[in-house]
Amino acid sequence: MEKPEFLAYVVIFLLALLFYILRREKREPKHRAKLPPGSLGxxxxxxxxxLYSQDPNVFFAAKQKRYGEIFKTHILGCPCVMLASPEAARFVLVTQAHLFKPTYPKSKERLMGPSALFFHQGDYHNRLRKLVQGSLSPEAIRNLVADIEALAVSALDSWAGGCVINTFHEMKKFSFEVGILAIFGRLEAHYREELKKNYCIVDRGYNSFPTNIPGTPYKKALSARKRLSKILSELIGERKEKRLADKDLLGSLLNSKDEKGETLTNDQIADNIIGVLFAAQDTTASVMTWILKYLHDDPKLLEAVKAEQKAINKSNEEGNRPLTWSQTRNMPVTHKVILESLRMASIISFTFREAVADVEFKGYLIPKGWKVMPLFRNIHHDPKFFPDPQKFDPSRFEVAPKPNTFVPFGNGVHACPGNELAKLEMLIMTHHLVTKFRWEVVGFQSGIQYGPFPVPVNGLPARLWKQSTT
Incomplete structure (x- = not known):
């Protein structure tokens, strides 16, 4: 082979090699994304x-201050990536939600029920979410105002008289009754009592150490969960016999058919009913406990809420006529108090997801199988979005927050479907609390305890008295 011809082949080979390398570099990133900063301990x-030896908020805030808005840690036996920006929370919960599945400990799944919508993605989740959201939508719950009002009045009357109550525990009882109303309508007393008795046992065991040793709270909870299934099976059987087209949640679940014409099983219905009770009770009760405390601590704000609610009470002939749905939609001062309570307390401090594949975000790797936790509380307390974040200031909601900075009920396909019912409960309870009662918080302890949701120390001990109508 002549030299020029050989050189031509060499040039062609080198050009082909260069072309291959450039194509490969274009196809593959120059370097693998690195893990976020942080410590795995x-x-x-x-x-x-x-985490558990201090206020969790201090733990997360210190991490964010040191490492930034995305950092890694290792808690509860799992490597985790924490995300403390609105953009990151939206990435995980909305725009790329298919890459992050909901994840719960198996011990909690056993108590709630594996068919509850919280544990699922895809078609089954979409179907159940539509059913639950539909039965708890404003159109559905507007007919519950009078019944919720009766429950609120009954609860407040039982607290009055000056005896010390545990506000959080009493609010939990009220929220449970509202949940039963939304799920079953007006349920017979013996069923309601049996459900309440066994649900309370399950509730006590839900956050306990998961062991099958007899006598432990978790073992008792498993037994109570079986009894709940039996009670719910009886209720489902009775509804099926009557063939009623009820519009409560149970009716919606019973009357649902998928594209193949198949109905939900009794176990699927029971798991989702118990899931809704879990989601509705502690969170709503926590917020209402904080509302009572925030109003107590700010007499000027309390007077503003009273003025608004007393005007409504006066238009209802001093409470002789019931509240209406339209009145609950026109309580601007009280509504802003509820929004600020949701921000300050941030009952859902974070949520758990799990990466179903390696995911890259802002140059960092989130490895497959790692837990991912959007930190709602950090976002709600970020001075960039909420100036002077430790100050309770409902007036900040006179202007709508920036997108994705205020997510008290989560975001995306797994956002709380019962948020309208929760806000309705709070509005009705606050109306009757401030128009007919006065109260004082007992003791001078301040601070937060977690069980797991944040509530004032000792559940906010308080005394209530009926106000004189003269």
Missing amino acids: WPYIGETLQ
């Missing part, structure tokens, strides 16, 4: 002890 236990 000790082997296996990670930083769990640091």
